[in-house]
Amino acid sequence: MTSKDTSRQREQRRWAIDLRPLRVPAYRRLWVGNAIAMFGFQFTAVAVPVEMYALTEDSLWVGLLGVAAFVPLLVFGLWGGAVADALDRRRVLLGGSVLLWVSVLGLLAQALLDVGSPMLLLALVALSSVSFAIASPARAALVGRLVPVELVPAATTLNFTTAMATSVLGPLAAGLILAVFELGIALPVAYGLDATLLVALVWAALRLPAMPPEPDPDGGPRQAGLRSIVDGVRYLAGAPVLLLSFAIDLIAMVFAFPRALFPEVATERFGGGAAVGWLYSSIAIGSLLAGLLSGWIGRVRRQGLVLVLAVVGWGVAVALAGLARQLWLVVALLVLAGAADLVSSVVRQSMLIVYAPDRMRGRLQGVNTVVVAGGPRLGDLRAGAMAAGFGSGVAWVGGGLAAAVLAVLLAVAFPALTRYRAAIQTGDRRPQ
Template identity: 65%
Template sequence: MTSELTAKRRRWVIDTRPLAVPAYRRMWVGNGVSFFGYQFTAVAVPVQMFALTNSSGWVGLLGVAALVPLLIFGLWGGAAADVVDRRLLLLASSTLAWLATLGLLAQALLHLDSAWLLLAITAVQSVGFAVSSPARQAIIPRVVPGEMVPAANTLSYTTTTVGGVLGPLAAGLIFGTFATGTGVTVAYAVDVLLFTISFWATWRLPSIPPLAGPDDEPRPTAGLRGIADGLRFLATKQVLLLSFAVDIVAMVFAMPRALFPEVAAERFGGGAAVGWLFSAIALGSVVGGLTSGWIGRIRRQGLALIVAVIGWGLAVALSGLAHDLWLMVLLLAVAGAADLVSAVYRQSILQTYAPDRLRGRLQGVFTVVVAGGPRLGDLRAGATADVAGPTVSWVGGGLLAAGLTVVLALAFPALYRYRPPPGDDGGTR
């Protein structure tokens, strides 16, 4: 009886086998702690911007400030990850992101109160993230066996979403306790301190130089030719293109993040409510991750991805109609659980489709799409709210995302027919 219960539990409880790999375990710990710290900044910057401008449109411009560096340096960082030691690249780019966070703390301490300065520092921070993200993701298939890649991705997403829950809630407590000016200063200081954990984790990684490709293949470069090689490979893989397309639709049209400061102030009186809104999506992702033992057993990964994106859009739309904080948080949490499933399958499809010599470049494209989409979503949500109001922006975006995903799935069936190849080795191609 006990063995049967254990077997059933393993089918549903999150798969922790990758934590037995020391390199992955250190990276997992460092990323989780540093992402928790980053959430203080992720809440503080839009709160400070809204306090300075009283406009969701300006909050949306933060997405533009982050998007432009992502478009440029995400692609370059991915190409560089196929050419240089990924550990050293991760260290250098993380240092730049830490310095930008230090700049946010400095401007708050000096009471510079400049919306333009916030945009500029956000752009610099985005450069560091754009370079580090493809390197970090391209490392995973090199340090865990191929059959553990979905489990490793699930663990990574779940841990960062735990930070995405606890960080905004803690930030909400800060803003509920202190005035806005003091609150943003405390939030930035916490992020600066916790960021150091990621340096320790990256420093302890082994050297991860690029693998040699076939003898008849040109040596990859970090320049335009290397980027073009990755894009040419991507252009021939309809499944990858469609997985990117549905994510862009989901994030651009259904991400309500830029509306959180305004809605928290108008519907719920501000204070700690903004922390609950910023943490709600991540809260659902945590629950989805902790009950994700089934994810690795699904063979129809493309269909599961499509269903998850449709569920995301519908849950977001319903949450925008809620006028009780608990109900809005609950519906956003449902959206977050769907987003966790979507994220794991998108990442796993990419990592099993791409040979190692191209993984960095394709992770660069992935970074541009995954991180750039929400920034465009911030711009869309904020601009639409300034014209039509936050409810129209929020609800209409969710419904549009769900509808467009259905259209894409029916028009291009390659994604919903996708199944992972059997016996993938994950790290030697």
């Protein structure tokens, strides 16, 4: 092997996604099971808003799905984080996964019976959101215990990249199902696939090692009650960098997330059919491509500055996509937005895991669940309401521009975020 070949391989490793976390057996099992379940979830993520729009022919009702998902996240997300710090995180993940499976079975049943009730759809989405709020903080907090600290950015990138890969393939497959079958057949098929593949996440949770909570500093038993939640909020209030990272993510999602507009835009601008699958997949395609070339993210030290730049890029790309009238151009611009979103998500999650002590990670991940999952739901409501009042174009373009401007204003008003530098430590905690 020549020195030129060696240099080329080193350069590829610098840019290619870091796969070292997969050498940890416990993390690898969770990664595999979660990847399969996330692929199945994408069928439901497309089918539910399509079914809602078919029932109501109103994007406002599609936006109300965001409300139905956000309220349980707000209530149970913080509590789920406290539970993840007080109980065995493996058991919490298992319980939340089983509850999610029940909600998907409910969606399958109502589709098979052709109930046709928008209110029932909202209720089942709310139940799904409760299960996510319980399981998500435990699943995210597990990463800090499964891999060494220096591999946290790589593991976080793997998680997000895999999620984006499933978000590409899943909606495209869902779009194909919607294009080939009549809606009355396509919806049960989509929900049935999700229910089947979700079993993989239950399997992954069963195979994890026990993850009991670390001892409380005062020596007493941990309780998943109000006091625990208050302690987590108090800790967060004293960590301005984390607060600002949450705030800028909310800005990005609430103002510039166009998902609730996809069924209407696909129908009116592009004739429906497979177009809706492309719209739902485009952001994920960008995130997937960025993830595959993410080797540099683990070496970033000015994480706060990179986070701000990524959110600004997201908002601008979304706004430009709203102006486009060709499907390929909309998809291309949303791909760019997705790449920016991957960078911001990985950087922010890495900051949270490394910055916070393990005894607080569950509660902070609970807050993170409310922000990450709740922000897009509020974005759905914002987009649907604006589309009802001003049209989908104003809702889409105006939201993207607002996110970019507000992100810049936040960074200028609170420079602690842009000044933050990563402090990567080393260690080796690898359950088998």
